[in-house]
Amino acid sequence: MPSANEVQLANPVFEIDQPEEFSQFLLTNPREIAFYLQLLAKQRSIVTVYLDDGRHFFLSSIVAVDLSENLILLDPSHTEESNLAALAASRITLVATLDRVKMQVRLSNLKKLTYQGQNTLSSNMPGLLLRLQRREFFRLEPPLSHPIQCKLATTKSDGSTQTFELTLSDISGGGVSLIAAVEQAANFPRDSLFQDCRLEIPGEGVIQVNLRVRKTIEISSRNGEHSLRVGCEFVNLSGTKLAFIERYITRIERERKARDTGLSD
Known part of the structure; x- marks a missing residue:
C-alpha cells in the first residue's frame, strides 16, 4: 500500500505536454514564470509533485524562488522513499492552483539542498509554465481614477x-x-x-x-x-x-x- 503522501494512479494527462491544444496558456518569459512561482511560494500553496510518468506523486510546497541562483526550492516529502524516488526521477511535473487557475511546470534533476537552514529539493528554474483557466473569466471594472x-x-x-x-x-x-x-x-x-x-x-x-x-x-x-x-x-x-x-x-x-x-x- 502507498503511504499517505505517495500515491499510485493510472497515467495522468498533463496539458503542458499538449502545446498544440494549449499554446495560448503557455508562458516562456522568465519574468512571468518567476512571478507566478513566487506567488505560489508566498501563499504556501499546495503543489503536487508527479514523478516521471506521473503514476507516483506526493504533496509539497514551494519554499522559495531564488533568482540569483536560478533555482526553485521545494519542501521534501515526509517519507524518505518518496524523496529518493524524486531524486532519481528524470522528469518532475508540478501541478498547483492559484486563484482558481491550474498551473503546471516541468522540472528535472532534483537535488538535496539546505536553504536558509531548511532541507529542500532544488531544481533549475523551469523554462515553461502552463496557466489553464477553463472557467468563465472574472471581469474587473477598472478604477475610475485610472481608466484603461x-x-x-x-x-x-x-x-x-x-x-x-x-x-x-x-x-x-x-x-x-x-x-x-x-x-x-x-x-x-x-x-x-x-x-x-x-x-x-x-x-x-x-x-x-x-x-x-x-x-x-x-x-x-x-x-x-x-x-x-x-x-x-x-x-x-x-x-x-x-x-x-x-x-x-x-x-x-x-x-x-x-x-x-x-x-x-
Whole structure:
C-alpha cells in the first residue's frame, strides 16, 4: 500500500505536454514564470509533485524562488522513499492552483539542498509554465481614477483609416467592454475584427491585442446620458499577454480588498 503522501494512479494527462491544444496558456518569459512561482511560494500553496510518468506523486510546497541562483526550492516529502524516488526521477511535473487557475511546470534533476537552514529539493528554474483557466473569466471594472484606454482603427470603404480611442468599462482574460457614443454603433457591427488594438493599462504598460465584436448594447447612466457598450473578445491572445492582463486584475483586486479591510497604506 502507498503511504499517505505517495500515491499510485493510472497515467495522468498533463496539458503542458499538449502545446498544440494549449499554446495560448503557455508562458516562456522568465519574468512571468518567476512571478507566478513566487506567488505560489508566498501563499504556501499546495503543489503536487508527479514523478516521471506521473503514476507516483506526493504533496509539497514551494519554499522559495531564488533568482540569483536560478533555482526553485521545494519542501521534501515526509517519507524518505518518496524523496529518493524524486531524486532519481528524470522528469518532475508540478501541478498547483492559484486563484482558481491550474498551473503546471516541468522540472528535472532534483537535488538535496539546505536553504536558509531548511532541507529542500532544488531544481533549475523551469523554462515553461502552463496557466489553464477553463472557467468563465472574472471581469474587473477598472478604477475610475485610472481608466484603461483602448486605441483601435478600421479601414473605411474609401480606403481611409478611422481611429477610435475608447474607455474600457470592464476587462477579463477573455475580452473587454468598450464605451462608445451611440451614434458610433455602425462602426462596430457584430463579428467585426479590429487588429493590433492598443490597451494602455495603468501601472503595467501597453499591449497590442486583436478584438472581435460580440455584441453591442445601448446603456444609460444615472444622469440619463446614453452610450454604447461594445463587448469584444480577444482573438489569438498569447499566454504572455493573458498573464499581463491577469496580473493587472489581480493587483487591482488586492488593492481594493486592502482598502475594504483597512489594510492599505
